[in-house]
Amino acid sequence: MTRDEKDIAARKAAAGRSHDFTSRKRATLRRRGFLKGAGGLALGLPLLHSLEVEADTPPPIKRLVLMYNPNGTIEDAFWPTSGGETDFVLGEMLSPLEAWRDKLLLTRGIDLKVTSTGPGGPHQRGIGGLFTGKELQKGEFADGCGSLAGWANGQSVDQAYVDHLGVVTAIPSLELGIRATAAEVRSRIVYGAPGSPLPPTNDPHQVWSRLFSGIAGDPDTRLVQFDKRKSVLDAVQGQFALLNRRVSNEDRQKLEAHAEMVRELEQRLQLAANAGGGGAGSDACAKPPDPGVLAVDDENEMPRVSQFQLELLAMAFRCDLTRVASLQFSTAINDIRFPWLNSMGQGHSLSHAGTSDPDAREQLVKRGKWFSEQLAYLMSMLDAIPEGDGTVLDNTIIVWCSEVSAGNTHSHNEMPFLIAGGGAGRLKMGRYLQYDGVAHNKLLVSILNALDVPVDSFGHVDFNSGPLSGLEA
């Protein structure tokens, strides 16, 4: 993982602040409520930002969610068929989002231009470039044309935001999968660093335990627990340093990346240990029931798994355990069926059938509607959490897309990008904007800018000139 010294220093400073545990902060914490019962590695209720509540103008907490579904969309069922910038009429696939019209930003005419570079097949290049803005590395995944593709060659936009935030929450980011099986380039959407994809967790029970079990509830016990963990993790760092002297440059890079993750984990544990110390009050954040054992690979369970994942995501935001998440529905080139929709075609094959096959089209539209329903459910939960003068949804940016625009052409033009949420106070929502084939790197820059990350480029150097015009209020 390549992180510059400045960034590390900034995060150390942030961790240092949280460690500075004053009585003023205690008071703040007592006012906020904390998780009742045992907490996770995480726990973490009121974290660093809560310490800033008493500042004169607390900066809003901004959140990012990336959402992905595979194999493209059906163009004329996804994009508005009539109306203009503000009086657009939602396509059939997006109809479940009608109630959220004013919190949608449809950006048409954005291309994954980066897919014109690098190795890999169309699904691979698309999924790798979607949120990284980068080409694929050379590697060992077979694809067409005899070339071999590896992982995406860049960090994804969500992880750039995680790095920008530094250590402010117990969990850096939540990667949630819904039947996102396999562990290849076609099944990974976010990257901590070039060539380092982050694995999604498909099992809601595991997500639940990560978020809500494992850290002692009692403040004194918790501080003791952290003191022990610190001894262990500091010594682990020492072992990394010793081993690093004995390995090749290539291995050392790998080990240093790992050691950096350990360092950051320690900082996050410290944050959780200190911040969780208050008592009481608000019922805003509550440990949800354990989803228990689910057959997460069973096609019939997919709706239930999705519902749990969305609810856990909403609660993680509500409790400020993290500010960054991704939602991955299955993988590119999958065989999945949607029995509860009576849609029994196998995902990838179905998408190849094209729009002229009425049955395939109908099935794909049904699935698209179902994805829209999932998004609507997430939005409704986030909108139910008050924050400042508005809701958590207002401060959240959700970006939804697929790795190709249409399964039967594998096109990377006019990608089905949908932005949802309140735009974090920066994006002007409730609009349908049409562009003329601009690189999606610009959109990624705009997303980061809206999250107050001051970048003017993101991803591949050839496609990264500034933000997308017309998005901001």
Added chain:
Amino acid sequence: MRGLTKLGVLSLGLAAFLQPACSGDDEQASQGGGDRLVCEGVNTVSAESRLLTRLQYDNTIRDLIGLDLRLAEGAFPLENTAKGFSNNARAHQASPLGVEKYLEAAESISAELSSDQLGALVPCDVASADEACAARFVTDFGKRAFRRPLTEDEAAGLLKVFKDTAPKYGAEEGLRLVFQTFLQSPQFLYRPESISVATSETGAVQLGSYEMAARLSYFLWNSIPDDSLFTAADNDELRTAEQIEHQARRMLEDPRARAVVLDFNRQWLGLDRLTNVVREETPGVDSGMTFDSMQLPSAWTESLERFLGEVVFDGEGSVHDLFTSPVVYVDAELAKLYGVDAPAEGFARVELDAKQRAGLLTQPAMLAMFSHPDQSAPIKRGVFIREQVLCQPIDPPPPSVDQTPPDPDPNLTTRERFAEHTSIPGCHDCHKKIDGIGFGFENYDQLGRFRADEFGIPIDASGEVLEATEERLNGKFDGAVELSNRLADSAQVEDCIATQWYRYATGRVENDADGCSLQQVQDAFQASGGRFKELLVAITLSDAFRYRRPGSQDGAQ
């Protein structure tokens, strides 16, 4: 990788100091049909440190502390794969989630250890352990956890945990925290490849005995060395081919080797795909059978795993058996499907009609895996054999192609429907290589049952192998049994299986520098008559397994 001729020439520039010689010779052709390399001296490959897989982590804990907890399997993130293998050194990496899980696991395992169990690892009473005792624990336990004696600095760093925490939390807790430190240290989580100096004679680094002990144990057992290996390493007796071979043969008789073969097969064959497959009767077909489709995936998996255990470990243990044995393992549910008597409990070994079943490719689980939910999938079957059995990758179809399987139709056989679908000009060039093989399996439906007809129309299971590297594989055949018998004695198939095992053993997809080592392994495998145990022994004796290219480090000490 047989096409190494040009690459061999390219590497000649480096050969003087890295690689004595590895160049191709177009004139010689192996039985497998490829070019043979001329190999001299020691052929080294750069080796990268490898992170333990979930399976290796669980096995390591079991063999290290005597508790078979298997915490990693369900909790750690899936390994990233390369060519289907989860133990690839480059693909399988740490992640922030993984690092959280290492902490969690270390704490959970520590909590699972009772005071008595901890006491068994510590050379004194845990409650009253002093610093001298903790130091001995670090040295003794550490040697097994790190698979080599600790350096002084390493031991001091671990002992410091005890010194810092025992006064506050008691001696036992201090020891437990040292234990947790071990389990998160890179020397435990990785199998590191230390930089070391090459001998001037070969330009290669021969692995030290401790490194060799760990390479052997993680290849053949997916776990740490046992006492015998440690003793051999203590005496520096893992240097010669004889010493290594002696250990490898001993280790192959241990049940842990059986588990490794299973792990390999799961990845080579992609058996994860069987989990939760749904296979139903074709619409309009009434077989008169009732079965519980929810129970089939796990039954098929176990049936296949038992079959693989038998053909690799029992009897001859050869490629020939793998492709010809008519044995199928059935439980009560599977017995109904394949028309044999149900066992009273568990699984029974039955021999099905040898005219209908011949080895791996006709195993019900394989046939079901490569099917659609309601019909057979000749194309999936053909692609699998091309790619995983013949090692001849197929390009995916162009995007404009409609890949929806045609719906079942009572007036047409599956073959007729798919043939219509793939006889289109432009598709034919690739599909003749796939379909010619896949249609040979039309005697088996999506549930792996043998069938002589579909909707009363007789099955045509004739096929043709085209463009195999090994000339004698090419040509027409009738049915999967005939094809399997042809593959059973094929050098190309043996070479392909050897290549797959080599990837698994080295944690790498072979590159140019692997050519000579791989050829050593393939030659030995063929010379043995395709015996799996000989293949595994041959891998441990290959240059790539015993040596590495000297690594470099800026400012190394």
